[in-house]
Amino acid sequence: MxxxxxxxxxxxxxxxxxxxxxxxxxxxxAAGLVLHGIGHFPLLLVATxxxxxxxxxxxxxxxxxxxxxxxxxxxxxxxxxxxxxLSFPSCGFWLMGLDSWHFPYPGWVAAFLFFRLFDIWKxxxxxRADRREDWIGLMADDLxxxxxxGVATMVAAGIAHGVLM
Numbered sequence: 001m002x003x004x005x006x007x008x009x010x011x012x013x014x015x016x017x018x019x020x021x022x023x024x025x026x027x028x029x030a031a032g033l034v035l036h037g038i039g040h041f042p043l044l045l046v047a048t049x050x051x052x053x054x055x056x057x058x059x060x061x062x063x064x065x066x067x068x069x070x071x072x073x074x075x076x077x078x079x080x081x082x083x084x085x086l087s088f089p090s091c092g093f094w095l096m097g098l099d100s101w102h103f104p105y106p107g108w109v110a111a112f113l114f115f116r117l118f119d120i121w122k123x124x125x126x127x128r129a130d131r132r133e134d135w136i137g138l139m140a141d142d143l144x145x146x147x148x149x150g151v152a153t154m155v156a157a158g159i160a161h162g163v164l165m
Contacts, residue, residue, distance in 0.1 A: 036100060
């Protein structure tokens with residue numbers, strides 16, 4: 001398998017059926033929790049930036065001959081977007097000085113659910129990015145969905161900790 005294809009399919013995760021994007025998001029959460037545990041927020045941030053950069057390169061390479069395609073097996077965008085969403089609570093836990101292996105389930109579950117919601121629903125700017133129908137749009141809609149999901153996760157945490165605690 002070409003390196004660009006391996007990156008686009010997140011090492012073959014994108015070949016899982018049904019719902020390859022959901023499989024990729026779930027795998028990204030698992031990997032993100034391990035990255036957070038090993039190196040806390042800084043390592044997750046570096047991995048996220050690498051996924052974004054390598055994803056942009058790989059998707060552009062793979063779509064040179066079919067520029068308007070959005071193959072369902074290309075899931076590096078879900079991995080990068082999910083890691084963006086996870087970075088929000090990861091950063092909060094890091095700033096609070098919590099042990100790196102401490103990543104309470106509401107944080108990562110909320111990041112996963114909000115990311116899938118925004119990735120599927122595609123409101124506003126997320127939908128506009130998706131409608132670009134090029135390699136930038138293929139990545140950008142999920143990166144923006146990750147930002148939306150990260151903010152929504154932190155708002156939900158603020159409500160839960162402010163109102164319920």
